[in-house]
Amino acid sequence: MNRLNRRRVLRGMLNGGAVTVGLPLLNCFLNGNGNALADGEKMPVRYGTWFWGLGMNTQIFKPKKTGRDFEFPDEIQALAPIRDKINILTNGNAFYDNSPKQDHFTGWAVSRTGIAPSNRTLGSETCDVTIANQISRTRRFKTLTATAAADARVSFSYDDPNTPNPAEYSPVLFYARLFGPDFPDPNAKDFKPSPRVMARKSVLSAVMDEMGDLNAIAGAEDRVRLDQYFTGLRHLEQQFDQQLSKPEPLAACHPGLAPKDSDMKMGNASELMIQRHKMMTDLLAMAVACDQTRVVNMSYSQVQSNATKPGYDKPHHTATHEEAIDSKLGYQPEVSWFTRRCMEGFAYYVQAFANIKEGDGTVLDNMFIVGDTDHGLALLHGLDNIPMLTAGSAGGKVKNGYHIDMKGTSIARTTYTALRVMGVDVPRFGDRSNQTSDPISEILV
Amino acid sequence: MRLVGKHFGREGARVRKTFVTRALLFAAAVVLPAGVFLSGSSIVTASAKDVEAKEAGTVVGSPRRLRLLTTQQYINTVQYYFGPDIKIDVKFAPLERTDGLLIAGASVAGVSGAQIETYQKVASIVSAQVLSPDRRATLLPCKPKSDKAADDACAEKFLGEVSNYLYRAPLSKAHLAKFVAESNKAATQLNDFYAGLQLALEGVLLSPNVLFVAEREEPDPHHPGQMRLDAHSLASRLSLFLWNAAPDAVLRQAAARGQLDTEKGRAKIVDMMLASPRLETGVRSLFDDMFGFEDFVTLAKDGVIYPYYLGEASGDAREQTLRTVVDQLLTKDRDYRDLYTTRETFVSPALAIIYGVTTPPGWHAIEFPPEAHRAGILTQVSFLALHSHPTRSSATLRGKALRELILCQKVPPPPANVDFSAVNDPKSNFRTARDRLTAHRANPVCAGCHKITDPMGLALENFDGAGQYRTDEKGTAIDATGSLDGKDFSDVDGLSRAVHDNPALPGCLVRRAYSYATGGAVSLNAEPALVELNKNFAAQNYRLRGLLKAIALNDAFSTVSKPVPKPEPKKTASVPLLQVVAENPK
Structure with missing residues (x-):
């Protein structure tokens, strides 16, 4: 292991190369079997979400058979190489009951909150935040959210209905936030607490003293916002503390070099989105490897995806509405071209975590990922027939390699499964027709 | 401006009561163009609340935020x-x-x-x-x-x-x-x-x-029983409104000395702020927000289809319109409505390529000739490119933007599970956007909303997705006829005139400026203030400075009232699709 040049390997990762070389936790931190930390604590389990816009074409997305013995249809061919790492769920529903059917919103809102919104506002915080409150509070970042869509607004993670976690959209800025001067490098040879950070932490207490006066004049709703502010300051204090204490070494943590300015072209050309998706994914994976967070959110595209294809005049969303169904194929071929790029994105995302060795397995073994979208059949913007994807074994709690027909039940079941797997002990999730206490038991060990 | 002064104090509240009641009755009786619906409930609610408030001798203010x-x-x-x-x-x-x-x-x-x-x-x-x-x-x-x-x-x-x-x-x-x-x-x-x-x-x-x-409040000595913003909060509100920044030392001192508490003192300060060069910053920010220009940050055009849309074009297009706004409304003190017909503007080299003109480096004032069909800001690259797809123009997006951003009307979102089979028919041969949208409107479910957006959007079809003028689409001559709220026109110049004369145009600016000034969504009980400000705006021939001053001196700007939230829309399956909810009855 020592002969490997980690820096080169990780630089390769950041450049989007397929890397399958292990970077294990240093053995001194593992027990004899390599499947738990030396102090007997289990390996931490992490959570990830991944979003793509505009659903799919059912007849070439949905495998014909359920269970383990199925073939990958054309639209999800990209997932075939990782079949043992993932599950494919199809035929889910986002019930909107007596709420309006809001295209591009109801679907993912039900997936992430279990609630079909009655207006343009979510019904609650999103599930990644619920899970982060359980497993990631003590990390430098409670959650990390990124997008390949070059727009900070493309986020499906909300601290509360009015507080989206803005998406990192620039690899350069994201790298600086993660691995810039404030990064407490777990593998640094020398560690000296910075007196400047100590002073910074001390000043923070004077700032926090102001919260009382403000609370006194604020109404109930505004007090919630002030509370968030205060919580944010406390988290900042915790970040300073982390900078002041020597972190435990993590063999897999080696952030490589910063991307260059020239790497961050804006725009929605698919080739740019694919490149950006790889770079952002690699950064998220490295952030997990460095244990900077235990909850990550990634989106390939926005809901009304504006991705373009060279030589084709309709962006993805417009194509779903306007492309003719090919009479021979029976589906919209250009729309499928876009969806296939999304699926390649998911495969890359999953593989990025599988590439990082941890103990005798990989980070993906200690992770649970849920991939979701806003619609079922793209052409109709349907809220039935919605597919979802999962990946990772969550520390041995989840089985992989299955195609599950959800038989028209709510997609909130997948989220409920995630909550249970991640240790959030709730008897049920969602409301009205989406309320469920029925996880996808077929994939649970 | 003289009108505003009269409205201070209790006397003013009485004057307003009569006027407001009349104005609201008038608004309710306005005959609206086909397909345009006012949100009637808001009028009724506002007028009832207003009358109630006036009977009690109170001033309706804005929420503390x-x-x-x-x-x-x-x-x-x-x-x-x-x-x-x-x-x-x-x-x-x-x-x-x-x-x-x-x-x-x-x-x-x-x-x-x-x-x-x-x-x-x-x-x-x-x-x-x-x-x-x-x-x-x-x-x-x-x-x-x-x-x-x-x-x-x-x-x-x-x-x-x-x-x-x-x-x-x-x-x-x-x-x-x-x-x-x-x-x-x-x-x-x-x-x-x-x-x-x-x-x-x-x-x-x-x-x-x-x-x-x-924002902090204190009892209002001019209106016993009511609250007003304290002096420093009022100074902040004024400064964020007019300068988009924190108050300077002069303003803070005026607040500390109680100058903002008197009608005369506040007017003097507001005049000083309106005369400051910092007003331009505030006005730019107001219009940048109102026009949705933040989307320029992520706007991208397909380089193969629009090779003349250079990297600088987005930033320059935004700047061009803001320069035009400042020039027309502040420097030249023109009628706000003229912004939609003026051929005077500014160009940079990146924009000159799109406009087909030549210009030296830097920004230069130009006046387009009538035959260029560039009358008003709707024909500028900012509006045309922002409300198009990366790869082509969109009559629907442009029509929707005109309705929502410029006229403050709400276009309902597309209905669920639309059958696109007419548009998707591989045998059909749509040569122009008009052909495509006509086919789309054959579906009665789609027709409802598209009738609201397309007839004016199609008048802009002479401009491609990057804003360049064209006379044909794929070899077929473009038919740029259209209509807006009952006014028919044969080309984009007609659209510009129709927008200029549309009764909802000035009211929309009043509404946005008021919301911007008070820092939040317009509360239902603000309607009386809006009616008064609309009247005032018309009386001074739609001059922006006058509007800003009227808002800054209005009682509603400084008096604190609890917000009245909009009622949740009724959830019924039979909501008429042919609906534009006018947020701001004129």
């Missing part, structure tokens, strides 16, 4: 005080467009952990620049006894002055003492006076009192 400072307000505030050369490359969390404005979203937006991190980072970057060796001599009001040790007096002087400005109100002595103590402690630990001060300034910049504009 807790507003997050926007990115631009933060930058303007810091740079005004410390100098424009302070580099601040920061973006706070995007705001949710609320009731038509991003700035209204700042009064409800929460603060994520990532946002606090951003605040800390930018505070650190700003402080380091302010206390840098090359700036400290000019930015500090004193010199420490030693560079390498704490200096209580100098730290207190600097932090006191700075925090009074950044807090937009005097900081209590006890609290200032805490920051001074922290500065001293850090200076001692680091053996560096300036480093200590820098860390204390970071703390000030991270204060919730700096980053939240927390």
